[in-house]
Amino acid sequence: MMSEKYVYLFHEGNASMNELLGRKGANLAEMSALGLPVPPGFTITTSACRRFYDEGKTIHPDIVRDIYHALHTLEETSGKRFGHPSNPLLVSVRSGSSTSMPGMMDTILNLGLNDYTVAALIKHKENKHFAYDSYRRFIQMFSSIVLGINDSLFEDELEKVKRQANVKQDSQLTPDHLLDLILIYKEIVLKETGHKFPQDPKQQLLAAIGAVFDSWYNPRATFYRRIHKIPDHIGTAVTIQQMVFGNLGSNSGTGIAFTRHPSTGENELFGEFMFNAQGEDIVAGIRTPQPMTVLKERLPETFDQFDKIACNLEKHYRDVQDIEFTVEEGDLYVLQTRSAKRTAEANIKIAVDMANEGVIGREEAIMRVDPAAIAPLMQHTIDPTAELNVIGKGLDASSGAATGIIVFDAEEAERQHRTGHSVILVRQETTPEDIHGILASAGVLTTRGGVTSHAAVVARDLGTPSVVGCESFKVDMEQRELHTDTVILKEGDIITICGSTGRVILGEVPLVPPKFSKEFCTLLEWANEFKTMRVYSSVNTPQEAELARKMGAEGVGLCRTELMFMDPERLPRVTRMILARNQRERKKALNELIPMQKYDFHGIFRAMAGKQVTIRLIDPPLHEFLPNPSALALELERARVAGDTKLIEEKEALQQRIEMLHELNPSFGHRGCRIGITYPEIYEIQTRAIAEAALELKAEGLEVYPRIIVPLVSDWREMKKVRETVEETLQQVFSIYRDRIDVPIGVFIELPRACMTADKIAQYADFITFGTNDLTQSAYGFSRDDAEGKYLAYYLDNNILPENPFVYLDTEGVGRLIEIAMEQGRKNKPNLKTGVCGEHTSEKDSVLFLQNVGMNFISSVPQRIPSARIAAAQAAIRTRLRL
């Protein structure tokens, strides 16, 4: 058996060896291979790191031997020797995993310095200050990172010396001061560890490598991995590279540059440079770096050389690069290159530009845009021309602007939301118990907490605009008031928050819808070329249908009808319908609702002229349409005080009915088609409104394609029964209107039993739509409302569940149920059309799964249509290219 290779010289590797060499190591190897001026070095593999842990945190002698061997080669290449008293080799030691991971040990510079080599450095560079300062820094860095000595011990001594020398800046210290410090530092090391500061460079090197490996499991790194779902076992590589110095005077310096602008995506070199400095000086922020133009002005040749290299690197990697480089006495060295982090806007522009430049294909341009990352581009923003009465300012926690009425708790948020209000949830701080309230809110405002507080994290996750930590405000829960510096606001007052700037504004403010850049529109057009699933929208109102069409929806995949009942004007009629003592009374109340529902359907059909509109018959339990019991109790109390017998009677009847309709588990109760079956007149009336609206518009010459879908079916007999009700009603309408229209009737599959028996259900269904939100709920037995506030957060934090299944489709459980349903459903109807509604339809991996099982369509909320289009295109591309 050939023994595994644990150490790679730069010229032995390349960019594809990311997993083995880490991203940094692989890119240095690639650049070496390209002939770029990279200081020589070598990389110890991630595999060595795993072995380090397997063998009780020791570096195996075989690996040590390989390291020394590579070091020897490095000595030969550089003509310097490690620890040589007159021509010493100095190196940097850096960690680097296959995915960028802050939290690990990053860099130790100047390793190889000791009491002897520092003298050589003085001689060689003719710069005593530089040499002693380097040594001083190395001892401090090595001691705190590798030896684990508290860094403040060194910082305190440094401050003491500066005080004694009466100087402000490190750079003002004399070489003698620095020499004193070196002695003091070495004393600290002796005292803290019981050993002298290691003078042997090889000992220094092995200790530093061990420290990098060790940093893989430090708490910050472990936490970061958990959050970002990076597996623990992959480990980090270590790169050893010959030092170059940007701090050797005015011909030296260090810089970081982007090959295109990382915020706008403009195709221009963008970066910062600092003369006479090392990389860490830019990071530490002691001096302010200057724009790249200073390099162009003062060292034009070096600049041109860099510009060319940058250009080539971008071409080579076919992506915008973020390049670190150093100029040592006029000589350019490239120290690192990587794909540049960029804003969503920039990312889209760059992808489209590069495709137009022919650098990448259109497919690749699409693949580069994360559907989840474009959510902020969909947010409304405040009209820049509007005059604003800003009453406070907090932290910009989640972008976008929202206007709504103030509510002070989650229950009220839900209640107001249900009756069609846009609400801003205002809390001192939010807790997991508030989730259902946040879900119901257009925006969230807290008076405490930072950008990583609960409210901020959840709001960003949901794409809900949010301002947090608005500390000049005070919430008075007793009085239900919000005290600001200038006004006292009551529950129900209107405010606007701007999550992009942290402003809180009194009253309603004109918002402007998101404007898509030219490139974004292009990208979305390209997405349409590649995707094979249709992208429909889930809407509640004609307004949403219009928005959906603008966003590129190819029809309505789910038109909910319950909001039509929630309209404050209609609600009294709905209440009458629910309170009806018999079918006749109920029909009468329902009949009054027909014109109103028709009005809504007219609007939606018009907005979607020429496209399918799939309407879901009523789904929620009836008690959702009735007033909140505690509110009603209050009203009843008032009526009693007023002695209004008629009102008392009315309220008491309502109260009784609410008690009768009360359910222990309403999400699994009397809802969906169970309502349509036990009260067929409700579905009849809805069908009537749909058919009449469609025929009336058809008579006007409009192309209308209505479809009906039946919610919460668990058995084929339910589907058969509802289908009969719907078809009979359609026939009645057709004969009255002396015209007809095709209305396919589909089934909403949201229950595991419907999946298992989809063959039978499909006999009565013209198409299948999976409701993956509810299917996830029933498959897991998780009531979503309860889970998110109670145990789901704990599960995710503690890796009991790797993902939130309401966000990422659970393919092995819920997905398997869907697959079974598809097989069953298509057994006798091979061409049965199937699709999915739910939050999963804009999440890329979920959409890929849906593509692979053969879905025909997905349906998203209007704001997520662009994400869904991109996700669908990516899924088609990945499936075709087996990515």
Next chain:
Amino acid sequence: MMSEKYVYLFHEGNASMNELLGRKGANLAEMSALGLPVPPGFTITTSACRRFYDEGKTIHPDIVRDIYHALHTLEETSGKRFGHPSNPLLVSVRSGSSTSMPGMMDTILNLGLNDYTVAALIKHKENKHFAYDSYRRFIQMFSSIVLGINDSLFEDELEKVKRQANVKQDSQLTPDHLLDLILIYKEIVLKETGHKFPQDPKQQLLAAIGAVFDSWYNPRATFYRRIHKIPDHIGTAVTIQQMVFGNLGSNSGTGIAFTRHPSTGENELFGEFMFNAQGEDIVAGIRTPQPMTVLKERLPETFDQFDKIACNLEKHYRDVQDIEFTVEEGDLYVLQTRSAKRTAEANIKIAVDMANEGVIGREEAIMRVDPAAIAPLMQHTIDPTAELNVIGKGLDASSGAATGIIVFDAEEAERQHRTGHSVILVRQETTPEDIHGILASAGVLTTRGGVTSHAAVVARDLGTPSVVGCESFKVDMEQRELHTDTVILKEGDIITICGSTGRVILGEVPLVPPKFSKEFCTLLEWANEFKTMRVYSSVNTPQEAELARKMGAEGVGLCRTELMFMDPERLPRVTRMILARNQRERKKALNELIPMQKYDFHGIFRAMAGKQVTIRLIDPPLHEFLPNPSALALELERARVAGDTKLIEEKEALQQRIEMLHELNPSFGHRGCRIGITYPEIYEIQTRAIAEAALELKAEGLEVYPRIIVPLVSDWREMKKVRETVEETLQQVFSIYRDRIDVPIGVFIELPRACMTADKIAQYADFITFGTNDLTQSAYGFSRDDAEGKYLAYYLDNNILPENPFVYLDTEGVGRLIEIAMEQGRKNKPNLKTGVCGEHTSEKDSVLFLQNVGMNFISSVPQRIPSARIAAAQAAIRTRLRL
């Protein structure tokens, strides 16, 4: 193609042609073949009935031809002619489907009589009264059944004539009176139908046959079929048989006899006989029939002949027969035989006796006992020696006796049940909304309603003792009092009800446990010989474990631990545990519970010494252990009035905690292993109590086999996590006790997702138990609590669901999920033991399914263990014999 045979002469059929000839026709054919004295006749098939409906309710001419052909043969056999003026053939026409079905038209006697043939009858039988009365009855019967004329028109005229004649009994009317009546009857027919009463016997016959067919779909028959799940399409047969007359004087008569006693099962001929009477006279109950001994005394030869026939029929059919027979002037005719209906006790005795007699095998004896029908034998009854203070009497709606505290609504019933009380739900009448209360009650008492009222039906279904319609009682809901004739009882007072006698008794009454007959014990022993699945019991307490063992449980399949927390003495500690502000406080409160839990486990282990005891870690949501919010609000109010600040604080803390724990859908919320994972200390403490109890008994030399099962698992990671917690705790206990014991850890599969991913879950589970109640709930998305009170009754009544899936396992949906889970679970562990807990484990078809998918065990409540044992034996027999 041979044309189908629609008409069978008796000698052309046999008993196996039940489906085609109906039960009655097939048995008559069989008896003819056996050479018994059966009046000749023929049967028109059920297939003819189906064709009758297919062809717009007409009898096809081909079938008419076949009927006439059979009639001709009958004429030849009997030497009589249909409609012949001097020697007329008279026949009876009877309906008869393959399963006995009240509600259909039963019998028309004397068909063939008309104005001419009646004269011949007079002559032939020399009995004018008999002949005219026969004709009068025939017109009335035919007119009301076949012609659809309201029977009261005839009855009124009969009454009028009797008044005029000043007689009380029909038999006292003179032939002249009867002749008058015949004329009046014919007038009625003419007036009501516009046609004369049909004089043509063939016309009478075809009309009667059509009427039988027609009666298949009358509302009563349709309703009966729906209730008894008899398919609509099978249709009824019609049997035409030559009349014999038991009403020709003192040498004639009619009787019904059972070959064994239908109530006790004693092996003795048991029956009734009536001289000078027709079958309908016995049914009408005008005269009281006499015991069979009168026949023996007065016509000993005929009796002996009958006794021999009865004996042979029982042997031939290998079952107790219920035989109808007629003696016409000394000649014995057998008119019908069928398997006798009998009590559950008799059925068991007969089955065991017959097996012991060698008439049937033991397998068949087991197959003859319906597991559902023996439920009444499991009920406690009132100690016959006890002195009782009977305070009222209602209807005996559901057998068995129960003692408990009075509660007046379903919520209170649940609440008191949860805290361990036995409750009697007392209502004016119950509604579907009360179901959860009935489920929680030991007995149900209503002041209104009959034995088919809601309370009665539900109670019988659940096997809950119930007295209904106790009309001398009055429920005062305002005062929450029960007013009886003698005392006023308050909520919480103790009463006893006896559902077998309808008595209501004040206070607690000694109950005696059910006593099993010798034969029942034998049958259960035989069941053990045949069954292959183990039958465990589901218990809550040591007392239940003892009962279960007596009932023959082979171990405990599910020991719930929540009731141990509900004990009124322990509840305060549980509350403290829930209110704990941190893990330390929680552990402290939990530690105090250990000795109490251990005490219970000791009891259960002792009761089940030598057998497995599977203990489920805590399952319900924590808020179930806290007081009811409205009760708490009241207590808080009282504390405020009293100004007790400490108490106020305490109650307010409790109130806050309750609000925090409140869930929208608690059945799908924070419960099961979700509690054990988020509060691991709870499962730790339970494990500790189990292990300590087991080791302590082991030290005493007892054989203890504890097992632990983890509820509501949806993902393998949950199972892994809990397993780690349990195993670590076990190790700690083992090292403290310096001893160890094997504790297998299994998974409760109650969620669809667990089924789909059972392969992964099984890696961490030593066995699988399916909770089919909860699995049904989540697969259908039916919250059981809500469904039963809201839409499930509607679904069953309207055939939206053919069965209640909580009673009959839904094999195509829930069953398919179980099959998938079994396949998955055994993929890598082929010997993985699996079983089922839930109500389905004593329902025979469900148990057969479980046997067929390869379950190793089922677990029932103690009272259902005998049913489960029989069901398991039947399933094994059916599987082996492919029944």
